[in-house]
Amino acid sequence: MSVSLVDRSAPNHVFNDYLAMRTTRAGTISPNDRKVHVTQTVSTIFQFRAIDWGMENCELHVAIPPVDRPTTLALYRLNATVPLDISTLSFNVRPPRVAKLNNIVPGQDSLDWHRKLSCALDDVLVFELACSDDEPSGSCDMEWWQAREETAPAVYMIQRSTV
Template identity: 95%
Template sequence: MRFDDIARTSPSIPREFTNFPMSVSLVDHSAPSHVFNDYLAMRTTRAGTISPNDRKVHVTQTVSTIFQFRAIDWGMENCELHVAIPPVDRPTTLALYRLNATVPLDISTLSFNVRPPRVAKLSNIVLGQDSLDWHRKLSCAMDDVLVFELACSEDEVSGSCDIEWWQAREETAPGECFTTLYEIR
């Protein structure tokens, strides 16, 4: 497409936008072949069956959540993953992993058995009485698929990790929602 031939200002003017996950899916290592679906959240309209943008996130000792993103703009190779979570009643440590995926995952067949392998642990994320706004810069190129898994940390005491919320695109009052933001800067 010859995007490289377009004249650009120098130095470049930083721009940013928010790119929400194209999918949010659950996997369960205690039921490794189970495929979670969002049929309960689907609704029928005149145009057909649609799934809402808000997705359930659930993390327990056995269940983890997989977030899938696509870098959608040319020339904006600096990505930043944001995880914002309101205060929680009891401290919990979650682990965020990067998964080895270069093509979009088929969420209709995604289970623990077929999820991409973990390639790196990005961080332990400690939830507590204060709101959390964790972020990490990543390099990305146009059309890159970036997949992350949020799971209980291996350091968590057995049975103490059970967190659930909705990943929401629409911002609500502080403390009412969880939003995973993927900002391209």
């Protein structure tokens, strides 16, 4: 799985994790935690790969704890069949949107949105979390660090057997 940011207002800008890197005796280490940020211009790209044979059913989850101010987010499926190179990913080179999966509205209650998808071995599934076009200008701003071991707040995928 990978998580990357893109910015419509700076369409050629490539985000990197240099600020979160740390140097050790073994070399430079990039953390497993990744920043998720959604504003009127910034969106977050999530990339997953189906890796287990016989597990052709995937379920995408968006889990967000209660928030003070409701915000309408849009979740899109992107047209990608090969892994994206996040070291060169920018708004201008991101894959096109092929479908809007849903509007997601975090609010005063915890949110656990999910959608089942088919996914064959080695399928690459890419999604974009963005502010909804219906959201008033300047009112959309969500940010969190997605930790690999935690489930909320998070966007994650589960693979299940077809049997």
